[in-house]
Amino acid sequence: MEPKRRGADDRYDxxxxxxxxxxxxxxxxxxxxxxxxLIVPLARPVPATLIGSGKVDEIAANARGLEPxxxxxxxxxxxxQQRNLEKAWNAKVLDRTALILEIFGERAxxxxxxxxxxxxxxxYQRSRLVKSWTHLERQRGGFGFLGGPGETQIETDxxxxxxxxxxxxxxxxxxxxxxxxxxxxxxxxxxxxxxxVGYTNAGKSTLFNTLTxxxxxxxxxxxxxxxxxxxxxxxxxxxxVILSDTVxxxxxxxxxxxxxxxxxxxEVLEADIxxxxxxxxxxxxxxxxxxxxxxxxxxxxxxxxxxxILELLNKIDLVDPAIRKGMLAQNRRSDGPIAISAxxxxxxxxxxxxxxxxxxxxxxxxxxxxxxxxxAGLAWAYAHGRxxxxxxxxxxxxxxxxxxxxxxxxxxxxxxxxxxxxxxAKRVS
Numbered sequence: 001m002e003p004k005r006r007g008a009d010d011r012y013d014x015x016x017x018x019x020x021x022x023x024x025x026x027x028x029x030x031x032x033x034x035x036x037x038l039i040v041p042l043a044r045p046v047p048a049t050l051i052g053s054g055k056v057d058e059i060a061a062n063a064r065g066l067e068p069x070x071x072x073x074x075x076x077x078x079x080x081q082q083r084n085l086e087k088a089w090n091a092k093v094l095d096r097t098a099l100i101l102e103i104f105g106e107r108a109x110x111x112x113x114x115x116x117x118x119x120x121x122x123x124y125q126r127s128r129l130v131k132s133w134t135h136l137e138r139q140r141g142g143f144g145f146l147g148g149p150g151e152t153q154i155e156t157d158x159x160x161x162x163x164x165x166x167x168x169x170x171x172x173x174x175x176x177x178x179x180x181x182x183x184x185x186x187x188x189x190x191x192x193x194x195x196x197v198g199y200t201n202a203g204k205s206t207l208f209n210t211l212t213x214x215x216x217x218x219x220x221x222x223x224x225x226x227x228x229x230x231x232x233x234x235x236x237x238x239x240x241v242i243l244s245d246t247v248x249x250x251x252x253x254x255x256x257x258x259x260x261x262x263x264x265x266x267e268v269l270e271a272d273i274x275x276x277x278x279x280x281x282x283x284x285x286x287x288x289x290x291x292x293x294x295x296x297x298x299x300x301x302x303x304x305x306x307x308x309i310l311e312l313l314n315k316i317d318l319v320d321p322a323i324r325k326g327m328l329a330q331n332r333r334s335d336g337p338i339a340i341s342a343x344x345x346x347x348x349x350x351x352x353x354x355x356x357x358x359x360x361x362x363x364x365x366x367x368x369x370x371x372x373x374x375x376a377g378l379a380w381a382y383a384h385g386r387x388x389x390x391x392x393x394x395x396x397x398x399x400x401x402x403x404x405x406x407x408x409x410x411x412x413x414x415x416x417x418x419x420x421x422x423x424x425a426k427r428v429s
Contacts, residue, residue, distance in 0.1 A: 001072065204277045269300065278337075
């Protein structure tokens with residue numbers, strides 16, 4: 001069921017239909033079969049049931065005939081609204097937050113992912129304990145560890161949930177510390193990080209597989225990827241980067257999930273480039289872009305800030321050929337979006353070239369003079385920089401290496417006098 005404001009124009013009618021279609025996709029993601037769907041006009045929210053009593057009765061009559069196992073309301077309900085609707089419809093009711101949590105709970109594979117989902121689920125459930133108990137007036141005695149004298153069942157459950165939440169947060173802090181150590185290790189091998197972000201089902205995992213030749217799950221399914229994956233990617237110019245595939249965003253992403261998945265999304269916060277993958281063939285592509293930018297802002301990433309955010313218009317294989325040709329022609333601009341098809345490979349060379357261009361900005365060139373026999377020194381230069389030029393002569397090797405400014409001191413410490421000082425500060429063009 002999709003609530004829609006009464007009096008909306010055709011544009012909002014299409015929005016409501018698109019949101020309803022997205023909700024159907026979400027239910028399919030956990031194997032539910034939709035037997036009925038409708039858009040409910042909403043003049044103003046009713047505190048007790050969200051929608052008016054007439055619509056509540058109408059849906060109740062339909063439910064008696066269809067006997068659904070669950071009714072999904074594609075918005076967030078208060079605990080009271082959810083309880084009243086379940087009573088009126090005699091069926092389990094899931095709101096948008098609960099539905100997304102169900103998907104995350106089924107899909108999370110790693111220990112970290114499962115902890116994050118449990119954290120979000122318990123945070124959500126703690127506010128809804130009232131709907132789960134009919135014996136709230138029952139008093140409970142005990143020996144202290146089961147609840148003190150006079151403690152009600154609801155208070156006991158809330159306390160136990162609070163204790164479990166504290167334990168999960170502690171475990172996630174350990175995960176965060178471990179990730180920090182991994183990032184420090186990566187900084188010792190200075191590979192820039194490119195993080196793929198975007199609306200769920202925009203094609204991030206397909207692009208990740210295309211670029212890295214990996215086998216990450218990539219399906220035409222909402223939230224196919226939950227656990228982050230990182231792989232090395234070698235750019236055409238020889239530079240190595242780390243590509244990170246992250247969980248997809250969605251409109252009205254539950255605040256519990258934004259908070260719970262902050263540890264995972266820290267890879268985005270640490271990224272040198274954020275690549276925003278968009279579904280260019282989707283009718284709601286602009287609205288999806290706004291939703292993604294909103295979540296990025298909540299994470300502390302300013303679209304207008306210093307960190308490069310590269311926009312990728314994916315799935316151009318699904319648009320009109322004439323439009324696709326024009327989009328690919330725009331890839332030559334150095335400041336616009338890159339049109340690509342992760343499936344067909346169109347635009348991928350332009351994407352890789354743009355990544356090299358962005359990462360090369362601000363680098364300096366170091367000129368090194370090495371002995372012909374210094375194979376270890378040559379290998380170190382290739383491993384820690386981007387060799388632009390190599391000259392073999394009678395007096396030894398001369399190589400030009402592009403280096404990030406932060407790595408210049410490391411090269412100076414390693415090579416010392418072998419760096420030709422008069423050339424050491426030349427900027428990469």
